[in-house]
Each structure stands twice: as structure tokens, then as C-alpha cells.
Amino acid sequence: MSRVYNFSAGPAVLPEEVLKEAAAEMLDYNGTGMSVMEMSHRSKAFEEIITTAEQDIRDLMNIPDNYRVLFLQGGASQQFAMIPMNLMKNRVADYIITGQWAKKAAKEAEKYGKVNRIASSEDKTFSYIPDCSDLPVSEDADYVYICENNTIYGTKFKELPNTKGKTLVADVSSCFLSEPVDVTKYGLIYGGVQKNIGPAGVVIVIIREDLITEDVLPGTPTMLTYKTHADAKSLYNTPPAYGIYICGKVFKWIKAMGGLEAMKERNEKKAKVLYDFLDQSKLFKGTVEKKDRSLMNVPFVTGDADLDAKFVKEAKAAGLENLKGHRTVGGMRASIYNAMPYEGVVALVDFMKKFEEENL
Numbered sequence: 511m512s513r514v515y516n517f518s519a520g521p522a523v524l525p526e527e528v529l530k531e532a533a534a535e536m537l538d539y540n541g542t543g544m545s546v547m548e549m550s551h552r553s554k555a556f557e558e559i560i561t562t563a564e565q566d567i568r569d570l571m572n573i574p575d576n577y578r579v580l581f582l583q584g585g586a587s588q589q590f591a592m593i594p595m596n597l598m599k600n601r602v603a604d605y606i607i608t609g610q611w612a613k614k615a616a617k618e619a620e621k622y623g624k625v626n627r628i629a630s631s632e633d634k635t636f637s638y639i640p641d642c643s644d645l646p647v648s649e650d651a652d653y654v655y656i657c658e659n660n661t662i663y664g665t666k667f668k669e670l671p672n673t674k675g676k677t678l679v680a681d682v683s684s685c686f687l688s689e690p691v692d693v694t695k696y697g698l699i700y701g702g703v704q705k706n707i708g709p710a711g712v713v714i715v716i717i718r719e720d721l722i723t724e725d726v727l728p729g730t731p732t733m734l735t736y737k738t739h740a741d742a743k744s745l746y747n748t749p750p751a752y753g754i755y756i757c758g759k760v761f762k763w764i765k766a767m768g769g770l771e772a773m774k775e776r777n778e779k780k781a782k783v784l785y786d787f788l789d790q791s792k793l794f795k796g797t798v799e800k801k802d803r804s805l806m807n808v809p810f811v812t813g814d815a816d817l818d819a820k821f822v823k824e825a826k827a828a829g830l831e832n833l834k835g836h837r838t839v840g841g842m843r844a845s846i847y848n849a850m851p852y853e854g855v856v857a858l859v860d861f862m863k864k865f866e867e868e869n870l
């Protein structure tokens with residue numbers, strides 16, 4: 511068996527310890543004589559898995575009692591519709607456009623009401639986060655929406671926008687559990703888990719209780735109503751059980767690593783190695799404004815598309831996989847999520863140095 515350093519933006523690298531544990535439990539989970547994939551979601555064993563997973567993410571993020579944690583399906587993209595269906599009481603919402611994911615979310619919300627795009631960084635190919643300290647937040651907005659870490663462009667909100675008292679909704683798919691958060695600043699936090707937490711097929715929604723109501727837009731399906739899942743503790747129907755089990759293992763892994771403070775330190779140390787190299791390189795260049803750089807997704811270019819392609823190909827041959835940039839941006843992107851070891855980033859930088867010497 512040989513494992514590569516996998517820099518994929520998602521689905522992405524998971525902690526090796528977690529994969530090994532899951533492998534060991536594949537045929538017989540904890541003396542049940544069956545795999546978690548094969549057991550009833552109403553069984554005692556699964557109830558313990560989902561209850562423990564919820565408690566662990568609550569501990570990690572310090573989630574207050576007046577917030578609910580929901581394990582749902584449909585990916586992050588389903589939330590683009592579910593959020594307006596449940597929260598757009600006045601049929602007005604403000605969106606801050608910092609990349610493709612926020613753009614898609616805004617477009618979807620337009621099906622349900624008026625969307626005001628109150629800030630955008632599209633003028634410079636989403637290479638920065640706009641100043642959000644004094645935005646024209648709409649008087650009647652039901653919420654202000656952000657994509658907190660922009661997976662494709664490699665930017666991150668270092669400061670949350672001033673929503674002037676309006677509910678903040680955030681897509682944290684690609685920065686989930688990468689550093690401490692103050693949950694009380696948000697009304698709703700959500701993310702697909704396949705970037706930083708687990709296998710595709712689970713989306714975690716952390717929502718303040720007062721936002722969970724029966725008063726949703728007419729025609730909202732039962733399955734797309736937060737209250738359905740909150741009332742049933744994420745067991746209204748069969749949940750993505752195996753995925754939740756893996757998420758639970760990743761929560762335990764993060765706890766064992768020292769929690770979110772330790773994750774942040776580890777992520778900053780990893781990102782620094784790569785950004786420091788980019789800042790002095792004569793061949794490679796980071797594409798993002800320094801102050802807005804993501805700790806998770808690091809896009810870079812040589813400025814020559816053929817050389818970029820050569821780099822990606824040779825890196826793959828050296829065991830450094832999935833470094834090709836998003837199809838809409840080109841160049842390269844290294845996603846260095848929680849589970850990417852420090853050694854992986856060092857190996858990447860060593861390879862970049864060598865490539866630079868050979869191709870400059």
C-alpha cells in the first residue's frame with residue numbers, strides 16, 4: 511500500500527488514523543457483528559454514534575444550547591435553496607459575492623425573493639475579500655449571506671461582516687473546524703463535510719433555535735424544512751449513517767489533536783511554509799491578496815499555462831496529487847485541509863523548489 515499526498519479541494523484527504531479505524535471496524539462494529547453501513551439507523555449502536563458525534567462537535571465548536579446541530583443530505587448546494595425557503599420571511603436577503611459558491615447561492619435564492627448583492631470582489635477575479643465594515647445592509651433583509659472560505663479562489667473572511675443586527679448565514683464548507691469560531695455571531699452555519707470532515711453525502715447545519723419554525727415559504731417540502739430534522743434529531747428518515755460515523759471519528763481525532771486552537775496553530779504553520787515560499791519564488795506566484803489568504807486553499811500560478819500543466823503532471827508523478835486549479839481559474843491549487851500533514855506541505859514546497867530550478 512502506498513498513499514499519496516492528496517491536495518484535492520474535495521472530496522479531500524482524511525486522517526489516516528480515522529481510515530484505519532474504520533477499516534478495522536468494517537466487518538464488525540464494536541461487537542455488533544455488522545458494519546455501520548448495515549445497521550438500522552434506529553439501533554442502539556447507531557443512536558450512540560450520532561449522539562456522540564453531535565456532542566463532540568458541540569464540544570469542539572463550543573456550540574451554545576440554543577443552537578441545534580443537524581446532519582442532513584443534499585450537499586452544501588442544497589442549502590442554497592433550503593436557506594431562503596426557511597429564512598426568507600420578508601423575501602429579501604443580502605448576499606456578499608466573493609466567489610462561485612456565493613454567486614450560485616445568490617442565484618438560487620433569487621427563485622424565492624429579492625436578492626441584494628451588497629458587496630462583491632468579482633472586479634478582480636475574487637482575489638480579495640471586500641471591506642464589509644459598513645455595507646448598505648437592507649432594512650428588511652431576512653439575513654446576510656457569506657461564503658466564509660472561498661475554496662476556488664483561496665480567500666477567507668478574517669473578520670465577519672458588520673450585518674447591522676441582521677442574521678448572519680455562512681457557508682463554511684472548506685474551513686469547517688479549521689480554527690476556533692464564535693458560533694453566537696451567526697444565525698446559521700453550514701458546510702458539506704467532504705472538504706474537511708468526512709465523506710461526501712453529509713452536510714452539517716448549525717442553526718439558532720429561533721430560526722427553526724413552521725413558518726417557511728409555501729410549497730417548501732417536508733424534507734427541506736429545518737424543523738422536520740430538528741424535531742426528529744436528524745432521524746426523520748434514514749440519515750447518511752456511514753458518513754456521520756466517519757464524521758464522528760474525525761471529531762474525536764480533532765479532539766485528540768487538541769481541539770480547534772491546536773488545529774489553527776497546525777494549519778497556520780502548514781500554510782506559512784507554502785506562502786513563504788510563494789512570496790520569494792521567481793517562478794510561482796500566489797493569486798490572492800495577502801491579508802485575505804485562506805489557510806485551507808492556496809492557488810498559485812507560473813503565468814504560463816503550458817508550464818502549469820507540466821508542473822501538475824510532474825508533481826503527480828512525484829506523489830503529489832490533485833494540484834490542478836479549478837477549471838474556472840486555471841493554474842494550481844493546493845488544498846491543505848486539517849488532515850494534510852505538515853510533511854505533505856514540505857514535500858510540495860521541496861518539489862516546487864526543484865521544479866523552479868529546472869524550469870526558470
Ligand SMILES: *Cc1c(COP(=O)(O)O)cnc(C)c1O
Binds near residue numbers: 585586587611684702
Ligand atoms: C464544495 C463547496 C460547495 C458545494 O458542495 P456540494 O456538497 O458539492 O454541494 C459549496 N460551498 C463551498 C464553499 C464549497 O467549497
